[in-house]
Amino acid sequence: MARFFPVRSQCQFDTPGERRFAERLEKLLEDDYLCWSNVPVGPKARYPDFVVLHPKRGILVLEVKDWKLATIQSMTPGKVILHTSSGLKTVANPMLQARSYVMEVDLALKKDPLLRQSRNSPRPGELIMPWGWGVVLTNITRRQFEQTDLHDVLDPQRVIFQDEMTETADPEAFQQRLWNMFPHVFPCTLTLPQIDRVRYHLYPEVRVSALPGQFGLFAESDAPIPSLIKVMDLQQEQLARSLGEGHRVIHGAAGSGKTMILGYRCEQLARVSPKPILVLCFNRSLAGACARCLWKRGWVRRSACSISTAGARKCWRPTTSTNRNGARPRIATPRSW
Numbered sequence: 001m002a003r004f005f006p007v008r009s010q011c012q013f014d015t016p017g018e019r020r021f022a023e024r025l026e027k028l029l030e031d032d033y034l035c036w037s038n039v040p041v042g043p044k045a046r047y048p049d050f051v052v053l054h055p056k057r058g059i060l061v062l063e064v065k066d067w068k069l070a071t072i073q074s075m076t077p078g079k080v081i082l083h084t085s086s087g088l089k090t091v092a093n094p095m096l097q098a099r100s101y102v103m104e105v106d107l108a109l110k111k112d113p114l115l116r117q118s119r120n121s122p123r124p125g126e127l128i129m130p131w132g133w134g135v136v137l138t139n140i141t142r143r144q145f146e147q148t149d150l151h152d153v154l155d156p157q158r159v160i161f162q163d164e165m166t167e168t169a170d171p172e173a174f175q176q177r178l179w180n181m182f183p184h185v186f187p188c189t190l191t192l193p194q195i196d197r198v199r200y201h202l203y204p205e206v207r208v209s210a211l212p213g214q215f216g217l218f219a220e221s222d223a224p225i226p227s228l229i230k231v232m233d234l235q236q237e238q239l240a241r242s243l244g245e246g247h248r249v250i251h252g253a254a255g256s257g258k259t260m261i262l263g264y265r266c267e268q269l270a271r272v273s274p275k276p277i278l279v280l281c282f283n284r285s286l287a288g289a290c291a292r293c294l295w296k297r298g299w300v301r302r303s304a305c306s307i308s309t310a311g312a313r314k315c316w317r318p319t320t321s322t323n324r325n326g327a328r329p330r331i332a333t334p335r336s337w
Contacts, residue, residue, distance in 0.1 A: 002029035006241035011037045017066035017138030028171040042108040048101040055190040058130035061102040063094040068139045075153050098133035108201045132182035134158040196231050206232040240264040
């Protein structure tokens, strides 16, 4: 069963088709597959529907559409005109969309010399893994597709159709359809450190500073490309992305990453919440460490986060003058609020 980030039960799907396809990925792929659903990728924070990584296959980007044939008025290599309840709507061709996402992935990973093939390899300078892209049409069968002229703008080899993602689909046939989407196939075996490097570049929020201390997620501008990198492990990333809503208690030994997950959670909430986020800490040193990290990543400057000790004796609070001048936040006592 494939490993999802976040866990599938906590994924935010845009359509029922995405949810159904995620169920097939989880069920029909093996344990060494990693799948990210609607997670921003790379420095530009692009949002592909699914990114699938396998150590011996490479990386695949998929866009999922719930369109029916009657919904599609016309399609060109660049755009699609759809019938909607509010009239005609023009959107990007999903094949072009998926290809643009995977090209972003390629550019981001090629910056790392340890993820490029050597000069003596058959493909010098290229990634050490294959990559591909494709489209999933959850409400159109292959037979229906073949009776149209859509094959002129959607390569059938790079499309999975409704009748190919059923509950009774054969796992080997399903996986083969995925890997037929790769334009170039060559042998590769990604090691765990190499997979960590891929995650380091595609998902900057999982980067961890190697400096002393428990808490230290890297800001994008501060992150180098070192020979030795440090990221959340897969379990930490899955937990951090899967917290969902409501109350959560995280148990762990000292140094297991509890505070790091707190920082990640705070940043994620600040991204989506229209209201400021208040983080209560047990002591001043922890509050200070959290505030410094979030300041570097820009959230405290935008007044998205306030960090306080549990006793409310001292807390971080950016003032209007501090924000305008770009200075660091100050420690304010309750009397100075």
